[in-house]
Amino acid sequence: MSKMWTSSPYSHTNHQGNQNAGKTNEHQNQQNLKTLGMTSAISMAGPKPIDIEKTNELKESLIPYGVFESEVEMHHRMEILGQLHRLVRQWIRDESLRKNMPPSVADTVGGNIYTFGSYRLGVHHRGADIDALCVAPRHIDRTDYFQSFYELLKMQPQVKDLRAVEDAFVPVIKMNFDGIEIDLLFARLALKEIPDSFDLRDDMLLKNLDQKCVRSLNGCRVTDEILRLVPNIENFRLTLRAIKLWAKRHGIYSNTLGYLGGVSWAMLVARTCQLYPNALPATLVHKFFLVFSQWKWPQPVLLKQPDSVNLGFPVWDPRVNLADRFHLMPIITPAYPQQNSTFNVSASTRTVIMEEFRLGLAITDEIMLNKCGWERLFEAPNYFSRYRHFIVLLASSASSNDQLQWCGLIESKIRHLINTLERNQHITIAHVNPECFNSVPLHTNGGQPLALPPGATPPAAADTPGDVKLNDKGEVIPNHCSMWFIGLVFEKTNVNVDLTYDISTFTKAVHFQAENTSMLREGMSIEARHVRRKELHQYLSPSLLRRERLTSGTKRRLADAQHPPNAQANQANNSQPSQPPKKTKRLSESSTEDVSIISYNEDSNSSNMYEVNLQNGTSTNHEERKPTEKNEHPSTSNAQTNSIACT
CATH class of the missing domain: 3.30.460.10 (Beta Polymerase, domain 2)
Structure with missing residues (x-):
C-alpha cells in the first residue's frame, strides 16, 4: 500500500523539442523536470493568444452568475x-x-x-x-x-x-x-x-x-497550505471559481450528501495547477476535466508529500488504517494531520461525479474548438429526466427555527440512507439531488402530513411557540416542509423491491439522534414516498419540469461523455492518465417499468402491506386488490403515492 503515497498517474516527464536544439532545449528540459507537489509537471508551456482569448471569455461568462463581489x-x-x-x-x-x-x-x-x-x-x-x-x-x-x-x-x-x-x-x-x-x-x-x-x-x-x-x-x-502550494494564485482562483460554479450547477457540490465539498474542489484545482503551472484559467479548466475524468480512483490526490510529524493524531494512511483502504475517491489534505476530505463519497455519488467529469471534458473540448461557448458548461443538468423512480424525503415542522435545525439533521443523515440503498442487490444507482426544495405548508390527514398541490402560498413563518397552530385534535400543524429527491436505477426488471426496512431504519435513526440531542419538537416529522417520474408534477412546478426535459443535443452530449471519441482517448493516452472504473450502466439508463416497490405504511391506524405496480400507476392493498386500466392517462390516474411516515 505504500505505493499509494508516492505514485501518481502522472509520474512521467513531458520532454519536448529537438535534441539538436542545443542549450535552449537543455534549459527547457530542466524546466520540465520541475516538481510541483508529488510529481513533475505534465507541461510547462505558457499561454498562446487563443488561451488569453478563451480566459477572457470565461471570466465574462462567470459574471451573470454572481461569482464576483463588488x-x-x-x-x-x-x-x-x-x-x-x-x-x-x-x-x-x-x-x-x-x-x-x-x-x-x-x-x-x-x-x-x-x-x-x-x-x-x-x-x-x-x-x-x-x-x-x-x-x-x-x-x-x-x-x-x-x-x-x-x-x-x-x-x-x-x-x-x-x-x-x-x-x-x-x-x-x-x-x-x-x-x-x-x-x-x-x-x-x-x-x-x-x-x-x-x-x-x-x-x-x-x-x-x-x-x-x-x-x-x-x-x-x-x-493556507493550498495557497502556498499553487504556482499562480490568481490563475488558481479564477479556475476554482469556474469549477465550483460548474459543480454547483451540476448538483455535485455537497460534502454532507456524499459529493465533494469546497476544500475538495480546491485541492483538485490546485493539483491541476501544479501539473500545468504556466497555463491560464481557460486551459486549466479544460485540463481539469482531462485529468480527473480519467483518474484511477482510489489512487489518492495529494498536493505534497505528507509531513513526517508524529504528535499522535490519526492521519490518512492505508498502509496502517484498514478503513482508509475502502475510501473511494481519496483527496488528502496537505496539512498535518492529513485527512481524506471525501470520506463521505459513496459508489453512487462517485459514479455521478465521474459521469459529470466526462461530460465536462466533452463540452470543454467543444469550447476550445470554438464549437460552443462557456455558457454550455454551466447549463443545469436534467436530473428529473434521468430516472423513472424516485424516493422523496419530506421534512416538516411547525416553525422556521425548528425547520432549520430539523433539515440540517436530516441532510446529515441522507448519505447513510444512500449507502443502505446501494447495498440492496436490485439497486445500481441511488442518486440524491443536493438541492433542498421548499414545499408548500402541510396539513394533517389522519395524523399524517400531506403536501398541498403546487402553487399554494405558505403562511407566515411561526417563529415562537405562541405562534404554533393546532388542529381540532390539539395536534401541532406542520407549517414548513422541505424535500429531497433520490433517483433510483434498478439492475433487473420484473422484481419486487422491499425498501421498508431500509427507510424505516433511516427515519428511526433521525428521530433517535433528534431525541438524544434534545432537538425533537412537536410537529417535526419525516416522511419517505416512492414517486414515479410522471407523478413529479405533484411536488415540483411545471416550469421546473419543462426545463428538465432532455433535448436531442443534450442526449448527444451525454452519449459523447459516456463514450468519448477516439481523439479524446488518444489525447488522454498522451498524458498517461489511468482509466476510470468501468461502469456499464449509464445514469439515464433504466429499464424498470415492471419493478414493484413494496414498503410498509407506518400509519398507526393501518398495518397493511402495499405493493406499488409502477407500470400501471396504481397502489394495491394486499387485502383488497382492485383491477386497473393499463392505458390510464397519468393526469387522470387515481394512483396513490406510497409513503413511509415517522412522526
Whole structure:
C-alpha cells in the first residue's frame, strides 16, 4: 500500500523539442523536470493568444452568475469580521477577569478571528457565507465559548438565526451577522496569550490539544497550505471559481450528501495547477476535466508529500488504517494531520461525479474548438429526466427555527440512507439531488402530513411557540416542509423491491439522534414516498419540469461523455492518465417499468402491506386488490403515492 503515497498517474516527464536544439532545449528540459507537489509537471508551456482569448471569455461568462463581489460588498464583509473580532476580544477579556486574572494581564491575552474556506481562498461568491475560527488562549474553555460567548452573541442586534451545534464532529456556532451567514469554530491553544499576528501553520501548535481543537484548526491550516502550494494564485482562483460554479450547477457540490465539498474542489484545482503551472484559467479548466475524468480512483490526490510529524493524531494512511483502504475517491489534505476530505463519497455519488467529469471534458473540448461557448458548461443538468423512480424525503415542522435545525439533521443523515440503498442487490444507482426544495405548508390527514398541490402560498413563518397552530385534535400543524429527491436505477426488471426496512431504519435513526440531542419538537416529522417520474408534477412546478426535459443535443452530449471519441482517448493516452472504473450502466439508463416497490405504511391506524405496480400507476392493498386500466392517462390516474411516515 505504500505505493499509494508516492505514485501518481502522472509520474512521467513531458520532454519536448529537438535534441539538436542545443542549450535552449537543455534549459527547457530542466524546466520540465520541475516538481510541483508529488510529481513533475505534465507541461510547462505558457499561454498562446487563443488561451488569453478563451480566459477572457470565461471570466465574462462567470459574471451573470454572481461569482464576483463588488467593492461595497467586500468592504461590508471586512466590517463584519472586524466587529466579530472585537466581540471575541471583549469576551476573552471578560472571561479572563471572571477567572480572577488581573486586569493588566487580561488586556494582553489577546484572541483572534481567522478565516478559511472560500473567503480565505478568495473565491467566495456574492452572498456566500464565511467560515471563521475563534482562537483563544489556554484558560478559555470550549464550554465558555458555547455558553458565555453564545449569550454575548444573542445580545447583538445584528445577529439573527443564532444556533450552536456543540456535539458536532467539528463544534460550531452558526449565525447571520448583519446579513452574512457565518460558521464560527473554536480552538483553544496551549498558550498564555494569542498575539495579533500569529501564524497557525506551525505543527507544534497542535501538541497537547484535544481532537476537536485540532479539527477546528485544520480548516485554516489546510487553506493556507493550498495557497502556498499553487504556482499562480490568481490563475488558481479564477479556475476554482469556474469549477465550483460548474459543480454547483451540476448538483455535485455537497460534502454532507456524499459529493465533494469546497476544500475538495480546491485541492483538485490546485493539483491541476501544479501539473500545468504556466497555463491560464481557460486551459486549466479544460485540463481539469482531462485529468480527473480519467483518474484511477482510489489512487489518492495529494498536493505534497505528507509531513513526517508524529504528535499522535490519526492521519490518512492505508498502509496502517484498514478503513482508509475502502475510501473511494481519496483527496488528502496537505496539512498535518492529513485527512481524506471525501470520506463521505459513496459508489453512487462517485459514479455521478465521474459521469459529470466526462461530460465536462466533452463540452470543454467543444469550447476550445470554438464549437460552443462557456455558457454550455454551466447549463443545469436534467436530473428529473434521468430516472423513472424516485424516493422523496419530506421534512416538516411547525416553525422556521425548528425547520432549520430539523433539515440540517436530516441532510446529515441522507448519505447513510444512500449507502443502505446501494447495498440492496436490485439497486445500481441511488442518486440524491443536493438541492433542498421548499414545499408548500402541510396539513394533517389522519395524523399524517400531506403536501398541498403546487402553487399554494405558505403562511407566515411561526417563529415562537405562541405562534404554533393546532388542529381540532390539539395536534401541532406542520407549517414548513422541505424535500429531497433520490433517483433510483434498478439492475433487473420484473422484481419486487422491499425498501421498508431500509427507510424505516433511516427515519428511526433521525428521530433517535433528534431525541438524544434534545432537538425533537412537536410537529417535526419525516416522511419517505416512492414517486414515479410522471407523478413529479405533484411536488415540483411545471416550469421546473419543462426545463428538465432532455433535448436531442443534450442526449448527444451525454452519449459523447459516456463514450468519448477516439481523439479524446488518444489525447488522454498522451498524458498517461489511468482509466476510470468501468461502469456499464449509464445514469439515464433504466429499464424498470415492471419493478414493484413494496414498503410498509407506518400509519398507526393501518398495518397493511402495499405493493406499488409502477407500470400501471396504481397502489394495491394486499387485502383488497382492485383491477386497473393499463392505458390510464397519468393526469387522470387515481394512483396513490406510497409513503413511509415517522412522526
